[in-house]
Amino acid sequence: MNAFRAGLACALSLCAGQLAAQECAPSKWGAEDQLGSANLVTPENTLAAASLIRQGKSMPLGIVIDSETPAFAPRSLSLQVVQPNQQGGQKLDAFGYPGNYNDDVLQTWVGIGSQIDGLGHLGEKGLYYNCNDEKEIAAITGLTKLGVHAIPPLVGRAVIVDMAVHAGKEHLDAGESFGPEEIQAAAEAQGVEFREGDIILFHTGWTDAMLENDPQAWVSGEPGIDNAGSDWVAGLNPMAVGADTWGVEPVPAKEGDGTFYGHVILLQQNGIYILETMNTGPLLEEGVNEFFFVLGQARIRGTVQMIINPVALY
Known part of the structure; x- marks a missing residue:
């Protein structure tokens, strides 16, 4: 009887794995691809983005962190x-x-402060980007596929959409969300044009207003893009999507949305990188919402995320 039960459990597990595989579609960049939207880094796109350097100035997009920086528990x-x-x-x-x-x-932990989420960070039903099975890639010593170390330098055109200004506020509130209609309206009002391969950043004012003044509130909630917004933005074929918040999506989540499900939409379903806690406020104060973006992350083999400090050149 025990042998029968073990065999049945094995068969059910195999069937579940086969069903999950059937639900997963290979990447548009090929069934063996591990880079996702980093494939959009091309000489042509890089040269075009470099033309945005008009003043010869630069600004860090990463924040300064230390042992007191609040982080998604239990990170420290x-x-x-x-x-x-x-x-x-x-x-x-x-x-x-x-x-x-x-x-x-x-x-x-390397998921503190300003960070990049690699394609092995969030998945669904045991699968990650390009149908990679967690049982095959997630070793305790590091990811065997989709590691952040393998991402080439992410360089290209970046744009900031100021959702706080669009809402007529200094900052959006925790749990406040925005979707396709709000994003399109804000972009049109601010003269922001979206192009394939862009790094798209959303400014909510949350970090500028809350990180120093009330760090516990900052990490306990946040405004952000809802699931429909993540789907819509993914359809633009950006290289990366980010925000000036620690998790990009609203916390608490919009009613009917899955918590952090935008991560699944962007990372697992579309191979689009996520950039968290981007220091967008100082750039907007300079009147800059379009610039040349450069990121070369630390290359520690097998990491899921990485602390980063991208540079805005304008």
């Missing part, structure tokens, strides 16, 4: 600065250098 960060082998006034004598130096030891 701890930094120690040490002077190895220099106790009691000892001096380093390696390689003929009798001097002193500092080193740092960092223990951290």
